[in-house]
Amino acid sequence: xxxxxxxxxxxxxxxxxxxxxxxxxxxxxxxxxxxxxxxxxxxxxxxxxxxxxxxxxxxxxxxxxxxxxxxxxxxxxxxxxxxxxxxxxxxxxxxxxxxxxxxxxxxxxxxxxxxxxxxxxxxxxxxxxxxxxxxxxxxxxxxxxxxxxxxxxxxxxxxxxxxxxxxxxxxxxxxxxxxxxxxxxxxxxxxxxxxxxxxxxxxxxxxxxxxxxxxxxxxxxxxxxxxxxxxxxxxxxxxxxxxxxx
Ligand SMILES: [Zn+2]
Numbered sequence: 001x002x003x004x005x006x007x008x009x010x011x012x013x014x015x016x017x018x019x020x021x022x023x024x025x026x027x028x029x030x031x032x033x034x035x036x037x038x039x040x041x042x043x044x045x046x047x048x049x050x051x052x053x054x055x056x057x058x059x060x061x062x063x064x065x066x067x068x069x070x071x072x073x074x075x076x077x078x079x080x081x082x083x084x085x086x087x088x089x090x091x092x093x094x095x096x097x098x099x100x101x102x103x104x105x106x107x108x109x110x111x112x113x114x115x116x117x118x119x120x121x122x123x124x125x126x127x128x129x130x131x132x133x134x135x136x137x138x139x140x141x142x143x144x145x146x147x148x149x150x151x152x153x154x155x156x157x158x159x160x161x162x163x164x165x166x167x168x169x170x171x172x173x174x175x176x177x178x179x180x181x182x183x184x185x186x187x188x189x190x191x192x193x194x195x196x197x198x199x200x201x202x203x204x205x206x207x208x209x210x211x212x213x214x215x216x217x218x219x220x221x222x223x224x225x226x227x228x229x230x231x232x233x234x235x236x237x238x239x240x241x242x243x244x245x246x
Pocket of ligand 1: 206210232
């Protein structure tokens with residue numbers, strides 16, 4: 001391939017602009033906020049699961065408490081009914097009276113036991129409700145931290161994208177100076193190796209840092225100025241400049 005030396009030198013400008021684009025893209029990919037957001041999102045998700053488990057437990061205990069309270073109410077109602085019968089004087093037989101009193105005593109004990117159960121459930125429920133509150137607060141705090149990190153990420157993205165836009169515009173200007181066939185070779189190499197063209201300096205390819213053999217240097221020296229030279233080692237376009245030392 002042939003290309004005017006000035007066009008070949010323009011490839012070095014293009015490579016420089018492309019390295020800025022690569023750095024910006026790398027910065028965009030590796031923003032610390034991205035890892036931070038991922039970590040916070042995972043923690044929020046874990047906490048959300050824990051909140052659901054705690055809420056389920058608190059809900060179960062609320063139902064258990066309500067059922068135990070219904071049991072207490074039923075026993076209390078029976079005690080009250082028996083007490084009314086006792087107080088009404090309708091039961092006169094000593095045997096029936098004794099039976100009624102014994103039933104009241106036994107129901108009262110039962111009521112006491114059931115009230116103990118209610119109290120015990122209430123204590124467990126208080127703990128469970130506290131757990132729900134603690135975990136929910138922690139989850140909300142982390143969700144807020146995640147939202148803040150997302151805002152910082154978006155601000156950084158906006159800044160990088162603005163710079164990317166400017167550098168891309170500059171790149172179009174530089175690329176316009178490069179003939180189509182040379183540009184397409186450069187693009188192909190860039191895709192393959194990350195860099196499409198490198199300067200030949202002091203007998204070295206600055207792309208792969210390989211020192212060329214005397215034979216290669218002599219061959220390049222003998223080549224016409226508009227010949228497009230490739231590095232034998234990395235296959236990049238090797239651009240000759242006054243700094244090449246040929
Ligand atoms: Zn090379």
